[in-house]
Amino acid sequence: MSLAEFEAIPDGTTVFNHGASECVALANQFNEGVLGGGFVAVGSALQWWTNPNVSSVHGFERITENPQHGDLFIASCELYDCTFGHIGYVVRGWDGSTFGTIEQNAGIPNAVTRHNRTMANVDGFLRTVRQDIVNPAPAPTPEPPAPTPAGNVYVVQPGDTLSEIGDSLGMNWVDLYEANRDVVGDNPDLIFPGQELRY
Numbered sequence: 001m002s003l004a005e006f007e008a009i010p011d012g013t014t015v016f017n018h019g020a021s022e023c024v025a026l027a028n029q030f031n032e033g034v035l036g037g038g039f040v041a042v043g044s045a046l047q048w049w050t051n052p053n054v055s056s057v058h059g060f061e062r063i064t065e066n067p068q069h070g071d072l073f074i075a076s077c078e079l080y081d082c083t084f085g086h087i088g089y090v091v092r093g094w095d096g097s098t099f100g101t102i103e104q105n106a107g108i109p110n111a112v113t114r115h116n117r118t119m120a121n122v123d124g125f126l127r128t129v130r131q132d133i134v135n136p137a138p139a140p141t142p143e144p145p146a147p148t149p150a151g152n153v154y155v156v157q158p159g160d161t162l163s164e165i166g167d168s169l170g171m172n173w174v175d176l177y178e179a180n181r182d183v184v185g186d187n188p189d190l191i192f193p194g195q196e197l198r199y
Contacts, residue, residue, distance in 0.1 A: 001033035003070075003133060007091055007102065014110045024048070026104040026112065027072055027087045031058060035130050046085025049074040049123045060126035068093040070134025071125040073101065078121045085123065088115075156195040162188050169199050 006029065009015065017025035017032070017039075024045050031037040037058050040048060048054050055062050060072070067073060071090040080086035091114070092100030098116040106113055128134060154165055162184070166173035177188045180197045184190070191197075 001029070003034050006030055006034045006089075009102065009112050011111070011113050012108070013112045015104055015112060021104070021110045023087050023103060023105045026089065026102070030072070030089055035059075035128055035133060044084035045074060045081075045087035046076050046083075046123070048072065048087055048126060049085070055126065059129040061129065063125040063127050065119075066094045067099045067125045068127070068135065070131070071127050073099070073117070073122055073125050075117075075122045080121060088117075090125070152199050154197045154199055156191050156193050156197060158193045160191060160193075162191060165197065171199060 014021050015026045015029050017028040020028075022045075024040070024042075027045070027048065028040055031040055040054055040058055042048060042051050042054065049062075054060065063071065067090045069090060069092060071093075072087055073090055074085055074087050076082055076085040086103070086106065088101040088103035088106065090099050091102050098118055101115045101117050102112060103115060104110065104112050106115060154169065156165070162173040162177050166176045169176070173188070176197060176199060177184060179199065183195055183197060
């Protein structure tokens with residue numbers, strides 16, 4: 001499953017993972033289906049945060065603030081179950097007051113829903129080390145094309161000399177050399193096939 005397919009799971013859908021349909025099923029679907037990780041076999045959503053093996057074995061960094069796209073959030077109490085906690089996927093990073101989520105079992109039993117959450121009752125965030133999947137680096141900006149020389153261009157052919165090229169173009173070879181000293185260099189007798197001479 002691609003990240004785009006995961007993030008496009010429609011609201012109201014029930015995600016099953018290893019026979020479970022609670023909030024951890026959605027988190028495991030992300031970890032296994034998108035990241036290619038293994039099944040996180042813990043007894044509750046809260047244990048994704050409290051069990052240190054989840055971070056070390058499954059490649060997550062523990063973060064306590066500024067969630068970003070691709071993190072998992074773990075919360076407990078008030079809006080969430082105090083004993084088992086709750087886990088969801090961060091689809092929109094922290095904007096200073098809220099972050100956007102995709103969750104399962106949050107208000108509608110066994111159904112995917114989207115929410116804007118504050119930091120209230122959030123225990124922390126798990127950030128995958130696989131940022132190449134969830135936040136890939138932008139493609140490098142291509143180099144702008146080299147400026148096209150003004151006027152006409154002659155491409156040097158094997159065996160050419162500046163004298164012969166100048167004669168064929170109806171100009172003095174010295175004038176041709178002076179106009180192309182940046183291309184030819186200090187020796188007018190040394191030109192190479194493929195060089196572009198302006199005239």
